[in-house]
Every structure is written in C-alpha cells, then in structure tokens.
Amino acid sequence: MTQGAGQGPEVERTATLRDFRVPAYVHEAGPYAHSTHPGEVAPSLDETYPEGYTPTERDLPVINRGDTVQVAVDPAALPTPQSTAGPGPLFVVGDVHGYLDELVAALQEKGLIDSAGNWSAGTARLWFLGDFTDRGPDGIGVIDLVMRLSAEAAAAGGYCKALMGNHELLLIGAKRFGDTPVNSGAGTATFQAAWLLNGGQKTDMDRLQDHHLQWMSRLDAMEAVDGHLLVHSDTTAYLDYGDSIEAVNDTVRETLTRNDADEVWDLFRKFTKRFSFRDEGGADHVRSLLDTYGGTRIVHGHSPIPYLLGEVGSEDDEDGNDPVVEGPHVYAEGLAIAMDGGVTMAGKLLVQQLPLDI
Secondary structure (H helix, E strand, O other), X not given: OOOOXXXXXXXXXXXXXXXXXOOHHHHHHOOOOOOOOOOOOEOOEOOOOOOXXXXXXXXXXXXXXXXXXXOOOOHHHOOOOOOOOOOOOEEEEOOOOOOHHHHHHHHHHOOOEOOOOOEOOOOOEEEEOOOOOOOOOOHHHHHHHHHHHHHHHHHOOOEEXXXXXXXHHHHHHHHXXXXXXXXXXXXXXXXXXXHHHOOOOHHHHHHOOHHHHHHHHOOEOEEEEOOEEEEOOOOOHHHHHOOOHHHHHHHHHHHHHHOOHHHHHHHHHHHOOOOOOOOOOHHHHHHHHXXXXXXXXXXXXXXXXXXXXXXXXXXXXXXXXXXXXXXXEXXXXXXXXXXXXXXXXXXXXXXXXXXXXO
C-alpha cells in the first residue's frame, strides 16, 4: 500500500510483527471495499467481525493529502463573543489527528479563538470528540492547545473539554507497555506495533510528557450535553462498561489506573470498532445507547464521513478526486451525527455548533 502523508514510519518487518499480516478478507475486495474494511460491522450483526479481525491492522488508510489548503482568516471579521446570563453556545470538534494548523484555522473561523490562538468565545462550550494524535504532524501540539484552551475558557466562564478516543488509548498503551505482548484475540500483539501501524509519529512520542499522559488518562469516554450524547466511536461497545454515563467513565478510568496491558488492550480494541450505526439496524443500535445513557441524538467522531458515505477511492487515484466534506453527516434515521470530516485524507476538520438546524 502506498504510504500516505501523515502516516507513521514503516514498521520494521521482524518476527515480532508476524501477527500483523493483512487478513485475506481485506485482499479479496480491496482495502476500500464497503463491506470488508477492518473494523466494519456486518449489516445485521452488531459488533460481528470477520475471522482474524484485529486492530493491529491499519485502522484506516490515509490518502495522500498533497498540499494542505490553509484557510485565511481575517481577525477583523471574527464575531465578537457575546456574554450571556446562561450557558454559551455549544460546539463540537471532530478528529484532529495532529493537524494543528487546520485546527487553529477552523477554531478561528468559528470565532472560538483569536488571531493569537487565545480563547475568545466567552461562555461558549467546546467539546473535542477525541483522537488528537497520530497520522498528522503535531499531535502533542494539539494536546497542548486543548489543555491551554481549557484553562482560558474556564477563566472566561465557558469551557473546553475533551473525550477519550481510541488513539489516546493507543498512545497511552504504546508509552506504558511498548513491546510487551498482549492477547489480541488473533495472536500475539503489542501496543508499540499497533501504534506504528496506525500512524504513530516518533516526534509525538519524543515530546510526550507525564502531564500529557495524566491528562489523557483522565478523559471521559462519553458525556450528555443539551440532549446530545457525545462519544468518540460509532460503536455500541460502551454498553460493555456500564449502564450510566458515570459508570462508563469510571470503568474506563479504573481500567487505565490498574495498568494491566491486556485490560487496556481490550479497551482499545473495543474503542476501535466502528460503523455500528451505518447499515441495516443502525438506528436501533443508536437507540440502544440513547435509551441507556439519555439524549435524543448521538454525536461521534472516529469513522471518517467519506467512509460512511462510501465515497473514498484508491490511494493511487490519479484523478485528484479528494473526498468533499461540507459539514457533519446526519444518518441513522436522523439519530446520529458524524463529525470526522477526514482531515487525514484531504477532507475537512469539522468544528460545528449544535444543535443542527435540520
């Protein structure tokens, strides 16, 4: 496979990576096939995976981005934050994956930060849906920005908060456990190898500090805000960890605190599952989460919108037909909102105010 921009270094093919072969079910229909992508859920069987599925395979291919298009933002054109008696407007951000420049431009475009990169939205509420690192050039820079904005927003009467994504779990595991073997369910695996195969960046690992790890380890897995159930992954695996939002968040944090490699691997594996809401029965899967945790709509990242729509072609496509994402994707009978615009594949880093006017 052609290595895409933002993809991590090629993994050295040693005996320790023998278990990371691409399964036959990927080769049979191609890596972009609608029904055979690793991590995809069978239309009628929630969380059922082809034999041999393992998140140690590349989670999703990265399409060559070419030159990054930067959005020029005139500071004078930015909206002036308005103070309100109640909570400010609610915004959500899809997967960032290390694309710091794109994130800054998107936040500026919405008036959430000023030309100097400082919080300028007063009492606004901002939620990141996870996956800050890997694939892109500056994951640690993204984490640093989110941590700083959290303090600045709180001081202004608003807030900036974040959810746990599968790539946070992957980075935590790679740092804590390295090449320690774990039981992947499909042979021996390691967090280090999985991290490299899924876009791990050496520069991120070199700059990763204890306070970054502590911050990531304390992130919630889900939250309910203004009738929206916010999660990272489009999976029903959250139901395995508790019957309330508080229980799920506590279970995830306790799992990380125990520092057991196999337990953390199982958590990571379940958070990599995707497409539960997309196909036949998808709306029922969404309802199962909403009935358990509350809310009228689920908002998630994780699965790029071009994949949900089946609009992605080959990495070797010479026509330059990059996926076009104009905004969030509403699906599953209007119950699910997808927020990963596919920034790793020349898509769009989405920052969206909720509720949607649809």
